[in-house]
Amino acid sequence: KQEVTQIPAALSVPEGENLVLNCSFTDSAIYNLQWFRQDPGKGLTSLLLIQSSQREQTSGRLNASLDKSSGRSTLYIAASQPGDSATYLCAVKNSGTYKYIFGTGTRLKVLA
C-alpha cells in the first residue's frame, strides 16, 4: 500500500534563504508525482508535475526532483519570500490507478 510522508510538518526560515522540502513514498511503481501549494482556506494549486520517466521539473524559483529508486522527491525553493508562506503537499499516483495518495504537507513560514 502506497504511503506518502512529508517531514518536517512545519518549517520557519528567514527571507532569502534557499530551502528544500522533502517527500518520501513507499512504493516506487509510481506513474507521476505532483507538488501543490495550499493557502489557508483555499484549494490546492499544482506547482510541478513530474512523470515517472523524468528526474526533475523547474518553474521559476521552484525545482522538483524525483528519485524513484529511493522513494524520494524534493521541492527546492530558491531565494524564499514571505509570499511563499503556505502549506506544500506532495501527491503520488501509482501506475494503473487514478487515485492520488497525498502527504500531510509541510507548513512553511518565510519571515520578513
Place this chain on the structure above:
Amino acid sequence: NAGVTQTPKFQVLKTGQSMTLQCAQDMNHEYMSWYRQDPGMGLRLIHYSVGAGITDQGEVPNGYNVSRSTTEDFPLRLLSAAPSQTSVYFCASSYSEDSPLHFGNGTRLTVT
C-alpha cells in the same frame, strides 16, 4: 475561465440530513474527483470519474454517492449525514491522467 467552482462554501447539517455538494468545471476536463481533507490525514479520494457516465469509488466512498451526467458537473451527495463526515471537501479536475490537478476552493461541512 472560472476553473473549478464549488458550492456552497460552508454548510452545517444535522445528523441524518442529506445534501448535495456541487462541483462544476469549464475547462472541458474529462477527469473529475472528490477529496476530503481532515487534520493530520491528508487528502483522501472519495469518488472519481474519467468521463461523462463513468464513475468509480476511491479510498473512502461509504456514505457518499456521485453521478456524472455531463462533462462539466460532478455533484457529491451525502445520503444521511454523520458527524464523521465533518470535513473540508475538495473537487478536482484534470484534462488527462498525465495532467495537473485543478482544485476548487472547497466546501467546509459541519455535521452536528
